[in-house]
Each structure stands twice: as structure tokens, then as C-alpha cells.
Amino acid sequence: MIAAMNGQCLCGGVTWSTSAGLRDVWECHCRRCTRVTGNYMAATAAPTDQLEIAGDSLAWFAPDDDRNVAYGFCNRCGSSLFFRSGTVDGTNEITSICAGSIVGPSGLRTSAIWFTDDAADHVRIDESIPTFATQPEL
Numbered sequence: 001m002i003a004a005m006n007g008q009c010l011c012g013g014v015t016w017s018t019s020a021g022l023r024d025v026w027e028c029h030c031r032r033c034t035r036v037t038g039n040y041m042a043a044t045a046a047p048t049d050q051l052e053i054a055g056d057s058l059a060w061f062a063p064d065d066d067r068n069v070a071y072g073f074c075n076r077c078g079s080s081l082f083f084r085s086g087t088v089d090g091t092n093e094i095t096s097i098c099a100g101s102i103v104g105p106s107g108l109r110t111s112a113i114w115f116t117d118d119a120a121d122h123v124r125i126d127e128s129i130p131t132f133a134t135q136p137e138l
């Protein structure tokens with residue numbers, strides 16, 4: 001049995017939990033993730049239908065240039081929390097979860113780094129982790 005994992009935003013207005021095993025963490029350095037997170041995305045993921053999200057301050061932002069993706073954040077404290085591609089209504093299969101929202105040690109490791117070509121010049125890419133210039137085929 002996999003222990004339940006949970007997380008929250010900075011103010012606690014949004015919380016999440018899942019009993020599904022969390023995926024390893026992937027970093028994304030694309031321009032969108034850089035802007036929305038304030039540096040870069042580091043996200044685990046869980047099946048959407050096994051992810052419980054609670055709280056009334058969760059909001060979703062879909063970029064103007066791509067309405068098929070959305071970032072979930074707390075509209076009170078501003079914490080980045082989730083990412084979905086497809087639709088934001090929960091019908092998509094996977095929800096990416098910002099790793100910094102996890103409460104307590106996760107036991108996860110970072111296993112892939114995406115969009116290294118777009119990484120800000122102050123960022124040091126860990127070359128011991130598989131890197132991809134853009135988005136890998138999965």
C-alpha cells in the first residue's frame with residue numbers, strides 16, 4: 001500500500017492529497033513555466049481521478065497562446081500548484097503537481113529536465129539527469 005501524500009499552497013487555502021503513487025519529478029524550463037513559477041517548474045504528477053483537491057482559492061490560468069494548457073495556483077497567496085494539458089475540468093487523465101507544494105519528505109527524485117534550450121542563463125542544469133532540449137516524446 002502506498003502512503004497518502006499531501007500538499008498545500010503557502011497560505012493553506014488550497015490543499016491536495018492522493019493515495020496514488022506520485023511520479024518522479026520532472027523539471028521544465030520552458031518560457032511559460034519559467035514565468036508562471038518565477039523560476040522553473042519542478043513537478044510530480046498523479047492521476048486526476050485519484051487526486052483530491054480542496055479549498056476555494058484555487059484558480060486556473062490558460063495562456064492566451066495556448067488555451068489547451070492551464071496552470072493552477074492559489075489566488076490568495078500566489079503559489080503555483082498544478083498544471084494540466086487538455087482541459088482544466090478534471091477530465092484529463094494526469095495532473096502535474098508542483099513539487100514544492102508537497103508536505104514532508106516525498107522520497108521522489110528528479111528524473112528528467114525539459115526545455116534546457118530555454119533555461120534562464122542563471123540556472124545550472126544538472127547534467128547527471130537526462131536532459132531534453134525541448135519536450136521529449138513520452
Ligand SMILES: [Zn+2]
Pocket residue numbers: 009010011012013014057074075076077078079
Ligand atoms: Zn494559498
Ligand SMILES: [Zn+2]
Pocket residue numbers: 028029030031032033034041115
Ligand atoms: Zn514548461
